[in-house]
Amino acid sequence: MRLLLAAAAALALxxxxxxxxxxxHPTQDELEAMLVCPSCHVPLDESNSPVAQQMKDFIAKRIxxxxxRSEIVDELVGPPNxxxxxVLGVPRTHGFDLIAWVIPFAAIAVGAIGxxxxxxxxxxxxxxxxxxxxVAPLDxxxxxxxxxxxxxxxx
Amino acid sequence: xxxxxxxxxxxxxxxxxxxxxxxxxxxxxxxxxxxxxGRIVKAPAFNLPRVTGNGKxxxxxxxxxxxxxxxxxxxxxxxxDEQAELNKTAAKWADKGVVFLGIDEVEVRSFAQKYLxxxxxxxxxxxxxxxxxxxxxxxTGTPETFFIDRRGRVVPPHIVSIAKPADLEAGIRRALxx
Numbered sequence: 001m002r003l004l005l006a007a008a009a010a011l012a013l014x015x016x017x018x019x020x021x022x023x024x025h026p027t028q029d030e031l032e033a034m035l036v037c038p039s040c041h042v043p044l045d046e047s048n049s050p051v052a053q054q055m056k057d058f059i060a061k062r063i064x065x066x067x068x069r070s071e072i073v074d075e076l077v078g079p080p081n082x083x084x085x086x087v088l089g090v091p092r093t094h095g096f097d098l099i100a101w102v103i104p105f106a107a108i109a110v111g112a113i114g115x116x117x118x119x120x121x122x123x124x125x126x127x128x129x130x131x132x133x134x135v136a137p138l139d140x141x142x143x144x145x146x147x148x149x150x151x152x153x154x155x
Numbered sequence: 156x157x158x159x160x161x162x163x164x165x166x167x168x169x170x171x172x173x174x175x176x177x178x179x180x181x182x183x184x185x186x187x188x189x190x191x192x193g194r195i196v197k198a199p200a201f202n203l204p205r206v207t208g209n210g211k212x213x214x215x216x217x218x219x220x221x222x223x224x225x226x227x228x229x230x231x232x233x234x235x236d237e238q239a240e241l242n243k244t245a246a247k248w249a250d251k252g253v254v255f256l257g258i259d260e261v262e263v264r265s266f267a268q269k270y271l272x273x274x275x276x277x278x279x280x281x282x283x284x285x286x287x288x289x290x291x292x293x294x295t296g297t298p299e300t301f302f303i304d305r306r307g308r309v310v311p312p313h314i315v316s317i318a319k320p321a322d323l324e325a326g327i328r329r330a331l332x333x
Contacts, residue, residue, distance in 0.1 A: 038285060039261050050230035054263035080264040082204060082284040 026069035031059050034090065035076065038083045055087075187293030190301070190313040195333065198224075198303045199291035203281035206259050206267045212281050214307070221253045221330040222303040223323070226289055227280075228260045229270035231297040237317040238274045244323045245278045252305075253327055258283050260297055302326035304333040 022030060032045035037052040044052050055076065062072045076083055085091070091100035138146065189196045202213035214222070225241060227234040245255035257280030259267045264282060271280060283289055292301060292309075300314040300323070310333045314322050 050228070051261050051263070054230075054266050058263045058265070079204070082264075082282060083261075084285045086285065 023069050026063060026072065028056070028060055028063060031063075031069065031072060032056060034088070035059075035073070036087050036089050038087050041086075043089060185293060186291065186301075186309055187295075187299070187313055190309050190311050193311050195304075195308050195310050198222075198301075198307050198309045199288065201281075201283075201288045201291075203258070203283055203288065206257070206264065206280040206282050207271060212256075212279060214303070217254055217256070217303075218307055219252075219305050221248075221305060221327060223253065223255045223327065223330075224258060224292075224301045224303060225255065225318070226258045226260055226283075226292070226294050226297050226299045227270075228262055228297045229266045230262075233317045234298045235274070237298055238276065240318060240320055240323070242275065242277055244320065244327075248327055249277075251331075253331070254278070256281065258288060260289055260294075261286050300326070302330040304330040306333070308333065 029045065033043060035044045035055065036042065037044055037047035037049050037055070039051050040047050040049045044055055058076070058081070059072055062075065067075075073088070075081060076087055077085055085097060088097075091097035093101060186196055186199060198214060200214055202211050202215075204211050223245070227238075241255065245253075248255075255278035257271075257276065257278065259280050259282045261284060262282070267280065267282065270276075286294075292299075296315075298314075298316065298318065300318045302310050302312070304310050310326070310330050312322060312326050312329070314326065
């Protein structure tokens, strides 16, 4: 058990290390991929608009100054540049933006519950099938004839 | 099943109400088009961060003065071409109750600051980083200039592209007399 826990911890550390390195030493490419041009609304790495060029310059300068990924992103979203959360390619996973991550899963859960409830209601309301009113009972002569035919086949 | 129908109808009604509210509160483009038709309309309120220095500046704080609002950007060539005239006119009217205010459109702050420094702009500029205020005014590009009277109303003319001295004078005089 201890061995399993140690392995899990080592795996977690192994996964966390690149994320931590990316946070502390972000690259130009990764930041350009995660940000969006505020005027043309395409990823920064695909935009050549004037403001996109300004943002790229800003990112390069801040990376050279040793800023972390969060610092650079925060400075573009909030003060001093104040572009707002619309420059983020994906919503943040904290604060108000967390709603954007939660709502799709909540919608799926609500949908699944709705479908389940609907299926349950439908299966209960069906009950036993009613007798087919379109089939009239055979008259005695026809029934006798049918029996004879069947006996002929059996014989 | 009836409850599900009620919930679905409720969701549809809520979405419709949201759409109606958005349409009713979105005056995008209306100020510019109204002023272009010769109408006098209430200026959209704003409270934006200053490009240089700290803090924000609200339009309401300038009530009682005529405000010449110029939308600009540092990468905009016509803005550079008209800047000397704006500087000159701002200086001329400074002691006559007329304030010039630049609204910088969607820029990294340091680029806007360099522009203001390079062109020795003598008046304040605020940053409209997400173009929300430009949208409320109905601005379609830079530069564009509006004139706001002492009561906070936008008066004609609305100058699109480079502001000529005569147009600036006419706008200021109209706002002063409104």
